[in-house]
Amino acid sequence: MKAKVFVTLKPSVLDPQGKAIHHSIETLGYGNISDVRQGKYFEIALNGIADEESARQEIEQMAKDVLANPVIEDYRVEIES
Amino acid sequence: MKFGVVVFPGSNCDHDAYHAVSKYLGQPVGFIWHKETDLSGFDAVIVPGGFSYGDYLRAGALARFSPVMKSINNFAAEGKYVFGICNGFQILCEAGLLPGALMRNAGLHFVCKHVNLRVENENTPFTSSYDNGHVLSIPIAHAEGNYACDDETFDSLEENGQIVFRYSDENGEVTDEANPNGARSNIAGICNQDRNVLGMMPHPERACEELLGSNDGRGMFSSLAASISRHSILQ
Numbered sequence: 001m002k003a004k005v006f007v008t009l010k011p012s013v014l015d016p017q018g019k020a021i022h023h024s025i026e027t028l029g030y031g032n033i034s035d036v037r038q039g040k041y042f043e044i045a046l047n048g049i050a051d052e053e054s055a056r057q058e059i060e061q062m063a064k065d066v067l068a069n070p071v072i073e074d075y076r077v078e079i080e081s
Numbered sequence: 082m083k084f085g086v087v088v089f090p091g092s093n094c095d096h097d098a099y100h101a102v103s104k105y106l107g108q109p110v111g112f113i114w115h116k117e118t119d120l121s122g123f124d125a126v127i128v129p130g131g132f133s134y135g136d137y138l139r140a141g142a143l144a145r146f147s148p149v150m151k152s153i154n155n156f157a158a159e160g161k162y163v164f165g166i167c168n169g170f171q172i173l174c175e176a177g178l179l180p181g182a183l184m185r186n187a188g189l190h191f192v193c194k195h196v197n198l199r200v201e202n203e204n205t206p207f208t209s210s211y212d213n214g215h216v217l218s219i220p221i222a223h224a225e226g227n228y229a230c231d232d233e234t235f236d237s238l239e240e241n242g243q244i245v246f247r248y249s250d251e252n253g254e255v256t257d258e259a260n261p262n263g264a265r266s267n268i269a270g271i272c273n274q275d276r277n278v279l280g281m282m283p284h285p286e287r288a289c290e291e292l293l294g295s296n297d298g299r300g301m302f303s304s305l306a307a308s309i310s311r312h313s314i315l316q
Contacts, residue, residue, distance in 0.1 A: 013229060016187050016263070066146075069139055069175065071182040072229055 001046040003059040004078040007068045008039035042067055052079050082309045084110040085123040087153070087169075089144045094130035094166065094286065101286040102127070105299050106306050115147040124309045125162035126153060128169030130222070130284060140183060140225040141171030150176055162206060162305060163278045167223055170270070170280030179273055179280045180238065181230035187263025191224040195294060196261055198269050198283060199249040202242045205272050206308035207279045210300035216253045217246075217297035219283040221261060226282040228264035228271075238271060246270035246281055 009015050015037050022036035044062075049055045056079050063075040084102045088095045095112065102110040113126065120126060134143035144150065150172075157163045157178055165173040173179045186192060200208055200215040211217070230238070238244050246269040250259045255267045262282070270281025285298025 012231075013184070014187070014263075016185055016189050016227075020189055066142070067138070069142065069182050071174075071180075071231075072184060 001049060001052070001055055002080045003042075003044040003046060003055060004080065005042040005044065005059060005063050005067055006039060006076045006078075007042070007063070007073050008037060008075075010072060010074055013072050040067075052081060055079050082108050082124050082306065082313070083122055084108055085113045085120065085126045086110060087113045087115060087126060087128050087149055089115045089131070089133035089147060089172075091133045091135055092129050092131035092168070094168075094284065097284070097286045098127045098129045098166065101289045101298070101302055105289050106302050108306060113149060115144070115149045118148050118152045120149075120152045120156045120161075123156070123161070124313075125164060125305055126156060128153070128163065128165040128172055129286075130167030130169060133168055133172065136168075136225075139171075139175065141168060141173075141175040144168075144172045145176045154178065157273070157278050160275065160277050162308065164207065164301075164305065165278075165280035166284055166286065167221075167226075167282055170282055171225060173278060173280045178278050179271055180234045181228055181271070183225050183282070184227040184229050184263075185225055186223070186227050186261070189224075191222070192226075192261050193220070193222040194261070195220045195288075196269075196283060197249050197251050197253075197259065198246040199253045199255060201244050201247055202272075204242065205245055205276045205279065205304075207272070207301050207304050208245060209304040209307060211304070214253055216249060216251060217288075217300075218295040219285055219288045219298055220294075221283045223262070223282055226262040226264065228262075228268040228282075230265060235265060238268075241274055243271050243274065243276075244268055245272050245279060246283070
């Protein structure tokens with residue numbers, strides 16, 4: 001089983017890196033972009049967990065404890081069997 | 082009285098902090114390797130600057146899981162002094178010993194220069210040598226010093242006098258121009274509710290002698306020493 005975790009800044013938190021990337025992309029001539037937010041992506045290989053639900057619980061806990069800082073970041077977990 | 086300086090893999094201001102305590106306070110100080118868990122005998126622990134664990138994941142995020150951090154949690158809960166500087170501040174926030182988080186500087190650059198700090202609360206064990214409104218010249222050197230917290234946290238910081246330093250101009254005016262990293266409300270340093278844990282992005286240990294441009298940082302170490310003496314008399 002594999003887990004994918006997406007960590008993004010909360011919508012209320014300014015993202016200066018996303019802004020800089022947005023600006024660079026526009027400078028290259030891409031004109032149809034209204035916003036860029038940068039985040040982090042983790043691929044976690046699991047073994048020994050049989051069902052999706054307990055895998056999800058474990059990864060959600062891990063995301064909350066370590067992968068994301070809940071003060072400034074949100075996370076989303078996807079489980080692939 | 083004994084000070085400890087924690088050393089994580091990647092700490093690089095540990096010797097500066099050691100030097101400031103031993104030379105300017107003339108107090109005994111020892112290094113504490115991050116795998117140690119016994120903090121008995123120490124009255125204050127400095128969590129120094131640097132790039133613990135290479136700043137992997139987020140600045141300070143992985144240092145939080147070092148064995149010494151559990152002991153530092155207990156140490157702080159006992160009312161002993163914990164002083165986080167730069168990366169140390171980031172670690173204390175990640176560990177939940179201080180509220181909020183430190184994000185990438187608004188200007189994206191690593192900023193290394195002397196800044197002016199206005200003392201916002203003289204009634205802490207770390208600032209008793211200063212007066213409110215006192216402007217200090219202290220260097221910063223960081224890329225992730227942009228203090229962030231939600232409105233509720235901010236209001237409680239203000240209410241409880243937990244905002245200890247703000248970036249200001251040389252006259253003590255807190256302006257956007259004087260804010261080097263986009264920190265909310267120019268916050269440069271905060272303490273916990275009990276005021277025995279303080280974190281700040283600027284480096285007072287690098288501002289302890291005129292030769293280096295400023296000795297305004299000495300007051301923090303002497304305040305701390307005075308607080309420890311008072312504390313031990315009371316006990």
